[in-house]
Amino acid sequence: MKQSQSLIYLDANATTPVLPAAAKAAMDAMEHLYGNPSSSHITGLQAKALMEQTRQAARKHLGSGAGKLVFTSGATEGIQTAILSALIAARDNSSANKTADERACLLYGATEHKAVPESLRHWNKVLGINARVLAIPVDREGRLDLDFIAAHGAYALLICTMAVNNETGVYQDLPALERAIRSANPQAFWMVDCVQALGKLPLELAATSIDYAPFSGHKLYAPKGIGMLYIRDGAPFTPFIAGGGQEGGLRSGTENLPAMAALKVVLDMLNGDANDRFADHATLINYRLKLIAALQSAFGEIVLNHSLNNSVPTTLNFAVPGFSSKEIMDLFDAADIRVSSGSACSSKVTGSFVLDAMGLPRWQSESAIRLSFGPAICDSEIDAACERIIRAAGSLRHSCLLARDSKLDDGSRTPLSGLLQFKDDGACCWLYVEPQSRSAVIIDPLPALEQRLLGIIRCQELTLRAVVDTHGHGDHSSNREGLVAKLGLNGETDHLGWPADCETIELQGCHVEALSLGNQQLVRIESPGHTDDSITLAMLDSAGKVLFAFVGDTVLPGSIGRSNFPQSSTGALYQSLKIMHKLLGNDTLLLSSHDYHNDFFTNFAVEAAQNPLLAAVLGGAMDQAQFVSEKAAMDATLNDKAGETIMCGAYSQCGSTKGVxxxxxxxxxxxxxxxxxxxxxxxxxxxxxxxxxxxxxxxxxxxxxxxxxxxxxxxxxxxxxxxxxxxxxxxxxxxxxxxxxxxxxxxxxxxxxxxxxxxxxxxx
Structure with missing residues (x-):
């Protein structure tokens, strides 16, 4: 039995482990300084002293001057408090009366953490201000559009920007941003989200006109549940939490002293007041370059989603061409490397709104991986991460999903045989490899999968016999001709790619064309209806038994293919269903060219049990005219909209599954x-x-x-x-x-x- 390998954690922008010294300080506080800082006895006074020492350490690092520094539970509370304070002041400022101006607006950076725009919308509505909430555009390097600020800033009640982006590490030029904001509107309130800036950028807050700046401890080795909010001297403030009057009445609730003790350890390290030190800026830059080199060595090609010139050195956002972010995350997780696909505050792995706002191609957004580390990381950890990344990518080479590289490869590969299903946005592509002869066919090729299919065929040294479409697709283009050309496949075919030099055999009394794959045969069955050129391709074993069938969109899991396209015929579909059922039977595995609900496959028995219309056709209880009428009603439920995926089946009646x-x-x-x-x-x-x-x-x-x-x-x-x-x-x-x-x-x-x-x- 193999032993589990050590964890390599490269997701520091989501959260960081608590430093051992910080954890010890928190434990010491719980064991020895457990008094309530509001109590007047000695134990309480000792607790209060620790709290104020932490505050002074924060003041020193942030350059807060005469501004207030309030402890919070974290960044989200700080953001809420800042926005609430600014909007109440704007609402109550009757002399300016800007809230009554229909041009009044609230501005935020388009790549801002979702906590900011969502909080703006929430409090804008709750307070009855009803100002326009506008996103400040960014360029391809993530820099805020200063011209947009100049155009709208005069009517801004509050402007929210970000010091360092959590997904890309891109930092804003705060002095230039300040000049643009104050030139447009000296009175507008300005909040800067500094969560990712702590320990990464020099901050002298009192020397700026920033009104509010939230921070969070768990982004830099302190525990979760502790944060800070800077409030400029003279900036309006409304408590978000009222109660016992702690924090000078600014934030009620018993203070989280153990977390403050841990935070002080981190702040002392930042201030140079501790024996331990964080890595310096030059060292961190070198670490990122090492990781980039390892990724390039591992994957052959990566695309950086941000410039290295205007991003903090502890963040790297990249994409691997041909792989989704989920695939790379799954690979890294299996290798015990922890990375992220973007913001950890989103549970779904989808495209990145940050990269979308920057105008990057959609594939980069959907393939984005965020690799981030903290300044406490050391050489040995970076070296281990680089080695593990290269080893993880090596498994892709063994599976023939990456091009083989003699420098990194031991020459081995995992032999491929049998049936593979690939999917892209509900569409399916199938690859079948006959085990003995290593001959293969590709069914319903998809453009997004071209490089992957080419790599597998070449790496596995397969003999490709055909690339065939089951019909002319309406929702996407086939890349069959491109695959054929790049693989050098010769021979005359029809417009769907079916070879002309096939033999004719008999299958249950019907004459069908057959293509040999080793000791198996792929036979073509005409099955028009969904489209006038629809075909079914059935795989037969050496004894002539049907193993499975590629049915295109004639039958889909949970549905019958729609037949209301201009090139469709519902009457022909009725006849095709009966012929297919006769030749394939109830139990043959049916493999469709679309799978919208992750059902993967089906057969006639399953579909008939869940679809009364199909059951009536197959059981002989419905004639063609009745089928045409009822099928028209089913297809009428489909409503194709411009820009949306064309559905190839109507799901008016679907079976239900039991709980798993x-x-x-x-x-x-x-x-x-x-x-x-x-x-x-x-x-x-x-x-x-x-x-x-x-x-x-x-x-x-x-x-x-x-x-x-x-x-x-x-x-x-x-x-x-x-x-x-x-x-x-x-x-x-x-x-x-x-x-x-x-x-x-x-x-x-x-x-x-x-x-x-x-x-x-x-x-x-």
Whole structure:
């Protein structure tokens, strides 16, 4: 059994570990300075002294001068307090009367943390100000548009900007920004989010006209739950939390003294008042360059999403061409490297609004990875991170997802065979590799997957027999011709890519064309209806048995393909469904060219059980005229809108699934002890699986190969199967698909490896 490797944490912009010295200071405060700072006895006075020492350390580092420095629970509270204070003052400033001006506005940077615009909108509405809330645009390097500020600043009640961006590390030129703001409006209130600036940029707040500046301790080695808010001397202030009058009446509530004690340790290090030191600016720059070099060595090519010239050296935001952010995050997590896809305050991995605002291509936004570290990191940690990154990417080479590099490669690769499913925005592409001959076919190729498909074919040294579309697609363009040209595939084909030199065989009384793949055959079945050129491609084994069929959009999981396109025929679809059912039967795995709901695959038995219209057709209870009428009503529910994905099936009637059983650490171990037939399916991709630990009763069945598993392992339907992945998300999706398909004892591990921990991960 392999031992778990050490964790490499490169997500400091989300949060940092608490420094050991800071944790000790917090523990000492809890054990010895547990008094209430508001109490007048000696224990309380000692606690208050520690609190004020922390405040003085903060004043020294921030250059707060005569300004107030209030302790808060963190940045979000500080932002709320600042915005509330400024807007109440603006509302009550009857002499200026700007709130009554229809041009009145609240400005914020377009790349600002979501806490800022959401708070602006909230308090703008609650206080009845109803000013316009406007985003200040940024350029491709993330710099705020000073001309926009000049144009709108005169009517701004409050301007909110960011010192350092949390996703890209881009910092603003605060002196230039101040000149632009004060030239446009000397009276406007100005808040600067300084959360990511602490310890990274020099700040002399009292020397500026910044009215409010929030900070958060957990971004720089202090515990969560402690923050600070700077308020310029003379700036208006309204307490966000009222009560016992702590913090001079500015912020009520018993002070979080242990967290303040920890924060003081960090501030003393920043001020040079401690024996320990953080790495200096030049060292941090060198660390980032080392990481960039490692990423380039590992992946061959990376694209930086920001300039190194105007970003703090502890942040690196990049993209790997051909890979989504989730794929890289999953890979790094399997290698015990922690990174982020952007802001940790968003639970969904989608495109980055920060990079979108900067005008970067959408693929960079959707592929963005944020790698960030703190100034307490050392040479050995950076070197270990670089080595681990290169090793993690090596697993992609073994899986043929990255180009092979003799300098980094041991020459080995994981042989590929069977059925693979690739997806892009609901569309599916299929690759099938016949195991013996290593010959392959690609069905319904997608432009976004071209480089991946080319890499797999070349790396695996497959003999590509054909690239075929099941029909002319309406929602995307096929890149079949590009693949054929780049792979040097010769031979005459029709417009869908079906080879002209095929033989004709008989399949259940019907004559069909067949393409040989080793000892198997791919046969073409005409199935018009969804489009007039729709075909079905069925794979036969050496005995002529149908293994599975690529059905295009004639049948989709949960639906029948729509037939109201100009090139459609509902009557032809009726006949095609009956012919396909005759040739394929109830149980053959049907592989569609779209999968909108993560069902992956289906068959006629499953679909008929959930779709009364299809059941009536296949059972002979409905004639063609009735089908045409009812199908028209189903298709009428589709409403194609400009700019939205064209749906290729109507989902007016869908079956429901039962709740999928969930296992935890203890219950999974109990199952494996009690049931020798139970299997754990690790559904992560092979490169993730290779980097992690497992034992004999855990087999790798990634989502891309789930259909192949179902096709080749029919006996697994009756076995207890427990699915597991990194976080529990993919395993739940796959479990629901298998349950829908008729697997009788399916479950998944809630929380995945993230919650199981090393003990159970090594046992399951």
């Amino acid at each position: 059983k969930e296992y935890s650490t203890d219950s999974l171990e109990q199952l494996l002890r009690d049931n020798s037939d139970a299997l754990v399916l690790d559904i992560r991709e092979p490169h993730e699986y290779e980097l992690s630990h497992r034992e004999s009763r855990c087999i790798n069945v990634p989502l891309t190969r789930l259909a192949g598993f179902v096709a080749s392992e029919p006996q697994a339907r009756s076995k207890p199967l427990v699915l597991i992945c990194r976080s529990g998300s993919r395993s739940l999706v796959a479990a629901r698909a298998l349950e829908r398909f008729g697997f009788s004892a399916i479950a998944h591990v809630a929380g995945g490896y993230a919650l199981l921990g090393n003990r159970t991960r090594n046992a399951a």
